Amino acid sequence: MDVCFRCNKRATLECECSVLVCPEHVSLHLEEGKGHRISLLEPFVMSDLQKNSSKNLLSQIKVLDQCAKTIIKTSKKIIQETAKLAGESLKKLQEKRIDLLNDLKMTNKRITDEEISKLHAISNEVLTIEDPSLAPVQEQLQKYFQAHFYRKQAKTSVFRFQPSQKRLNSTIWIIFRRS
Ligand SMILES: [Zn+2]
Numbered sequence: 001m002d003v004c005f006r007c008n009k010r011a012t013l014e015c016e017c018s019v020l021v022c023p024e025h026v027s028l029h030l031e032e033g034k035g036h037r038i039s040l041l042e043p044f045v046m047s048d049l050q051k052n053s054s055k056n057l058l059s060q061i062k063v064l065d066q067c068a069k070t071i072i073k074t075s076k077k078i079i080q081e082t083a084k085l086a087g088e089s090l091k092k093l094q095e096k097r098i099d100l101l102n103d104l105k106m107t108n109k110r111i112t113d114e115e116i117s118k119l120h121a122i123s124n125e126v127l128t129i130e131d132p133s134l135a136p137v138q139e140q141l142q143k144y145f146q147a148h149f150y151r152k153q154a155k156t157s158v159f160r161f162q163p164s165q166k167r168l169n170s171t172i173w174i175i176f177r178r179s
């Protein structure tokens with residue numbers, strides 16, 4: 001609604017200086033100086049094109065909002081999945097660590113023949129660090145998030161484009177499963 005410059009009521013008059021006024025405040029505006037000419041303000045009527053465009057734009061905005069929700073949901077899911085898999089990896093390390101601590105006890109006391117052969121076996125073993133590459137996961141993540149989450153197409157059928165979540169999950173899984 002076009003409103004009066006003074007009172008925020010509906011303006012029905014327009015000045016040449018482009019100020020909009022209601023009948024009540026028109027004289028107040030004219031008192032501001034010379035050169036102001038008042039005429040009736042033609043009411044604004046939305047054309048069909050404007051109506052349709054407004055509807056269409058609002059629905060496009062809605063699609064973007066839904067895409068944003070999807071992105072947030074996905075990133076939360078990835079964080080949860082990562083935490084879960086990291087937890088499982090750490091648990092496995094902890095179990096191995098406990099085994100080694102138990103074996104360490106054999107080095108500090110009189111031991112049985114069985115324990116002697118166990119120590120022989122252990123002294124032939126070393127652990128080396130394996131650092132699995134994160135690159136494939138990063139690549140998949142980048143691919144996923146850089147993808148357009150919507151697709152522009154001619155009206156009639158509109159659907160959202162969702163990058164494959166399944167493939168992303170399997171990549172994250174592969175990295176943690178290796179140990
Ligand atoms: Zn007014």
Ligand SMILES: [Zn+2]
Nearest residue numbers: 015017019036
């Ligand atoms: Zn004016």
